Amino acid sequence: MNFPFAFIEGIGGPELMLILFIILLLFGANKLPELAKGLGKSVKEFKKAAADVEYQFKEAMEEKSEQSAEAKRFAPKPVTPLAPPQNVAPATPPASTAPGAAQPPPDQPKA
Incomplete structure (x- = not known):
């Protein structure tokens, strides 16, 4: 019966004994x-x-x-817009008519 020896297929008992004998002759028992x-x-x-x-x-x-x-x-989460921006009039300060209110300097014309 032949068993694969290492990567060599088809090597049997007699062939293996011959290889071992040759190794013994080459290197010696010591x-x-x-x-x-x-x-x-x-x-x-x-x-x-x-x-x-x-x-x-x-x-x-x-x-x-x-x-x-x-x-x-830690990846940033996607931001969803809440609502589209609406046109808002800019806020203007109320005109004050009270005495002592800030008046424009005299060299500038009043608006």
Whole structure:
């Protein structure tokens, strides 16, 4: 029965044993534990970096949603006019005829 090994399909038990034997011949029995340890550290660092990227992505998405919620909360509300403006005559002060009322200066003609 053939199981996919890594990204290689169709590799079976005998082929896997042959690959492991060739690796043993190339690196030697003394270097295999060091090689496996290095491979394990590499995989651990890769997983750590992937988790960090995922955390930063989620943090950025939450920050963006908080900013949009805050923007909606502080957004100016549309103003609707109450009524169209009406023509109103300007207010004129009443003419006073009482003594001591303010009179225009003598060099200006009275209106």
